[in-house]
Amino acid sequence: MQRRWVGKGIPSIVAAEKVTGKMVFGTDFALPGMLYGKVLRSTVPHARIKRIDTTKAERLLGVKAVITGADCPEHKYTVAGQPVADMTILAREKVYYVGDEVAAVAAISEDIAEEALELIEVEYEELPAVFDPEEAMKEGAPILHEELGSNIASHLDFVRGDPDEGFASSDAIVEGHFETQMVHQCYLEPHGAVAAWSGSGKLTMWIPTQSATLCRMTYAKALGLDPKDVRIIQLPLGGAFGGKLEYKLHPIVALLAKKAGAPVKLVNSRRDEFLAGTPRVPMKFYVRLGGKKDGTFTAKEMRIIAGNGAYTYYAPPILVSAATRHDCLYRIKNIRTKAWAVYTNQPATSCFRGFGNPQSHFAFESTIDMLAHELGIDPLEIRLRNASQSGDVTAHGWKMYSVGLTDCLKKSAEALGWEEKKKNKKPYRGVGIASCLHVSGNRSFLPFFDGSGAMVRVDGDCHVTVYSGEPDVGQGLRTTFAQIAAEELGIPPWDIEVALVDTEISPHGLGTYADRATTLGGNAVRIAAMDAKRQLRETAAQILGIAAGEISFGDGMFYSSDDPERKVSLAETARKASYLRGGAPIVGHGTFIPPDVVMIDPKTKYGNISCAYPFAVHAVEVEVDPETGNVKVLKFAAAHDLGYAINPLASEGQIEGGGTQGIGYALREELVTGSLGTENASFRAYEIPRASEMPEFVPILVESNDPNGPYGAKGLGEPALNATAAAIANAIFDAVGIRVTRIPVTPERMLNLLNEKLKTEGKPLSSG
Amino acid sequence: MSKHSIMVNINGSDAEYEVDSSDTLLSLIREKAGLTGTKQGCNTGECGSCTVLVNGKPVNSCLMLAVEADGAQITTIEGLSANGLHPVQQAFIDAGAVQCGYCTPGMVLAAKALLDSNRSPSDDEIKRAIDGHLCRCTGYKKIIDAVKIASKKLLEEGS
Structure with missing residues (x-):
């Protein structure tokens, strides 16, 4: 038609x-008589609060309200749909990471509010802290939330088919250990909000948010209000990428406005963002993958240990996503998975474009290349042999009505010049490919509704x-x-x-x-x-x-x-x-209402969570500089099965932007955190991709016409970076024969890997 | 903190402002002049969102003190479209170079400054001109396309 x-x-x-x-963005919005808020953050990673004295701050001219944990509701809350309530709006008895919200001030100017923060005295009794989730799981590790009894925020354990039988029938088995880092969404507009209370006690908040609904639900709970007394008005967002769902700044500004009796605006500084945002969940993976001589996958085993950070936001459902989604890319029936999200004294980790998938796809798609290498099969070929097809029901019970994976594999490889570049290999250059999939709505996100x-x-x-x-x-x-x-x-x-x-x-x-x-x-x-x-x-x-x-x-x-x-x-x-x-x-x-989707089984995580599944394949060519260790992406072909492109121009923009974030994730970005909190809390120290670093980019739209999508359209934005890190890691292997197991592959890390290889092999690198 | 009285020309209109010695040009523009098209992304000169033209040259307004702008001609994003959209603005729209739009005012002004001094920049020259401007949405490709479209348009117009 x-x-x-x-x-x-x-x-x-x-x-x-x-x-x-x-355009009036969140940070531009103002009300008459509005005050300006600022937040005092913990300077220690784990401590009991012995004393807070706000007297001097309250006396400062221009200060209209000072709040601490004592001004917050006592009950704990969490974000929408999550089972464990572990947060108060401001810290009451303990602080759990450097950056934790301890007190807040509203004043007639931002400068005065900042000055007032310096006058607040906080005395801490420091406690032992833990930053590595694997350490935090061990017996004797410091427990963050004593009332929960352990640092395990969530745990998964499920089996599909018969993995033992699958491995026994394998011609080759490879094993890998991979680590991914905490990264910040780096939306250009920092978090901000304005709150005002009506004479009858109704709260209105103007928030640049990805979900007014979730904000209302969560803040009504946090503040002990009836949801009908909370109105959320969305303002245009200067970027979000998963980072602008619920956030403590919002209920804090509501409490400040209530105490000050005036509207209050609160905007994060960039330092606040890096110190106390909700970054991507860092994960460690232990993977085993078996295959037949012809490349058919026989069995897969995975253990994931994820850093939940100090509070539970969306790390538990992100863990489910990381543990299941990539399994549905290929026809693989025998799977064993165990996974944990573990509290650490770090910022609470949460949503960032990809929702666990950039992490797990990096691990899984790297392991696939290891198996391909072991079996002597081309990485493109092994994926084509195993790719899911339209009509498949996957190991996790996902119903795949439209699957454009095979098309994506072929088209991205062709656009990159896969065959030609493989044949005419140049020194220190290599090509890599990786697939990914996502959802179009996740029924298991909230128990009660989609x-x-x-x-x-x-x-x-x-x-x-x-x-x-x-x-x-x-x-x-x-x-x-x-x-x-x-x-x-x-x-x-x-x-x-x-x-x-x-x-x-x-x-x-x-x-x-x-x-x-x-x-x-x-x-x-x-x-x-x-x-x-x-x-x-x-x-x-x-x-x-x-x-x-x-x-x-x-x-x-x-x-x-x-x-x-x-x-x-x-x-x-x-x-x-x-x-x-x-x-x-x-x-x-x-x-x-998405048809045919179910809440997944709480124990086995089995069930069709989405009405449509988008696919993508990223194929990249990289060059490794043996002198500096710098890895440069030369060409990037990204084929995306988005069902149907309602707006091809905007679709290309999603692919180019997501891929670029993927390059940053693979090669540069990492929040360096520890007992001092985030150490690289600025754009100078935390580098995101710039215009001069961009490769030749070829976005390819593959239209598989999903029966459930409007005109056939499926999701697009998130898969745009799911596959990138894996594709780059695979290309690095092709270039220099080194299997990268930890991202980001900074020049320093790459140089170390090159030197190690040189030492073990005792000869100059033969460039793969 | 001492108070100073300064005279600046913003987007063609002279105005006198009372500023503190520590006020930045960014706070003058956003808070005193009420021109919120100029965005604050980091306040430390690392993202380019707050770029304005000072005597025709792109400047991170968060790094410049308001008193330093005394007597200067300032162009903010609001000053670019007095007579309809500037070709650079139109090109950003047409090329799909605008996603969230938060970096856009700074990018547009950087592109205008580039094209004012170099009507047909190469890809590398464009990338250099916008390299201090972070964009998290687009991957820069369509922004570079937009600058090229604007370059072509301006050359055709002979302006």
């Missing part, structure tokens, strides 16, 4: 606001506004939703507004994570637009005096199917519809 507005790479409908500086709602409002002037509960996080969701409504209503997308999320107005939507917004939210918007059109068609039927069923629609006109000259425009129909309803607008409603 010919489509007019979806499938077109139209520029963002809100880009003009952004290029002119008119789905998305939308409203499409058409007023008497035929002005169309889309309301969804899923926020645009900068990836272009508002444009996607406008295109979908445009397609159904025959109006150009730039004439359609897509509202920011407001919990008082917008339909319920869990938010923009788990690659769910386009697939679930997009379906809901499409259904709502169709519902609006159905209502308009009924009015057109009244105007034309013919039955609604005999009316066709095209080019902005309702017309008689039998006599196209009998017609009325959409605009005229909208006007008439509004008059007929006493001025009320047409409101189309849409809901989408």
Whole structure:
């Protein structure tokens, strides 16, 4: 079917606001009479708080409120859907990491608030601390949350098929140990929020958030309020990447505003971000993989030890994701997995684009290359032999309606020049390939609900506004939703507004994570637009005096199917519809509940968690500098099965941006933390990729047309970096014959590896 | 802290401001002049989000004291579109170079400054010009495309 507005790479409908500086971001938002907040953070990694004295701070001219743990509700809370409540809004008895929130101040300026922080006296009784999750699991390790009895925040243990039999039947078995690091999302806009209380005790918060719904749910619990007394208004986000879900800054600013009796704004400094953000969950992997001579995978075993950090945010479901998803890439039936998320005296780890998958794909896709090497099979070939196919039900019970993995493998390899580069190998250069998959919505994220709602409002002037509960996080969701409504209503997308999320107005939507917004939210918007059109068609039927069923629609006109000259425009129909309803607008409603998905079994983690699974393959060429150890990505071909590209321009942007984050993850980025907290807490010390470092980038869109996606569309944003680190590690092996087991592969680490190899082999490196 | 009275021209209008000796140009622009198009990303001169043009040259406004700007001509992102969108702004839209948009004002101004002095920059020259500007969303490719589109447009216009 010919489509007019979806499938077109139209520029963002809100880009003009952004290029002119008119867009009001979270950090730009202000209210009259607003105060400015700042947070005092723990300077020690683990301690009892013996005394806090805020007297001097309270006396400072311009200070309007000082709060400590004593001003916070006593009960503990956690983020939405997680079983273990282990946080208070500010520390009450103990601090658990350097950066932990101890006190906060609201003053008439940020400078005065900062000055007041220095006047707060805190006396700590230091306790032994632990930073390595594997150490934290051991008998005798310091326990963070004594009431929980151990440092284990979550534990998985499951078996599929018969792994022992699988390994016994293998022609080759390889084993690997891999480590991944903590990295920060590094959205350019730091966390921030404004809070204000009404005279009747109702809280309103303006937050640049990925999920107004989760914020309301969690902060109502944290503050001991009825959710109906909490209103969250989403502001445009200057980047999120998983890092802008629930965050302690938000309830802190609410408490400050309450105590000060005035609106308060609180914005993190970049140092606050690096010290006390919610970085990616670091993981250690022990992997075994068996295969037959022909490359068929026979069995896989994996142990994962993950750093949960000081509090439980989303590390437990991230661990489930890391432990299961990559198993569904290939037809592998015999699996044994054990995994732990372990408390450490470090920042609470949580969501970052990929949700555990960049970690586990690095480990698993590296192990696959080791097996390919052992069996003498080309890394591309071994993946093609095992790749999941449409219609498969995987070892974890996932129902794969559309699988474009084989296409992605072939197209990325072709675009990179795999065959040619393998044949004509150049010194210190190598090629690597890695696959990944993701979800489009994760049913197991929250026990009680998944789905998305939308409203499409058409007023008497035929002005169309889309309301969804899923926020645009900068990836272009508002444009996607406008295109979908445009397609159904025959109006150009730039004439359609897509509202920011407001919990008082917008339909319920869990938010923009788990690659769910386009697939679930997009379906809901499409259904709502169709519902609006159905209502308009009924009015057109009244105007034309013919039955609604005999009316066709095209080019902005309702017309008689039998006599196209009998017609009325959409605009005229909208006007008439509004008059007929006493001025009320047409409101189309849409809901989408992902079909055929289940809450996974709490013990075995078995079950179909998503209605559509996107796939991707990254193929890269790297060059290793033997003098400096610097690894440069020369070419990057990324083929993504996104189901259907509603906006190819924005889709390419997701792939290029995600891949670039993947390069940073693989080669540069690492939060260096320990007893002093984050030691590299600035963009100078924590390097993210810059323009000059970018490779030749080839984004490839593979359309497998998923039956559950809107027009066939699946998720895209997260897989955009899931496979990158593995592809780069595999390319390094191809270049210099060194199996990288720990990321990031900084020049220093690479040089050490090169020198070790030189020592063991006693001759200059023959470049792979 | 001492107070100073300074005169700056922001986006074509002269104005007098009372500033503290420690105030940065960024705080002057955002808080005193109320122009929030200039973004604060790090406040330590490491991300480029706060870039404005001072006498035509790109500057991290978080690193410059307000008093140092006394007598200067400042162009912020709001000053670029007085007569409709500047070709660089239009090119950023058309190329898909804008995702979250937080780095965009700084990037656009850096690109404008580059094209003002070099109408047809090479890829390397573009990368150098924006290398101090961090973008976490786009991977830079479409930003580089945008600068090339703008370059072409400006050459065609002969302006």
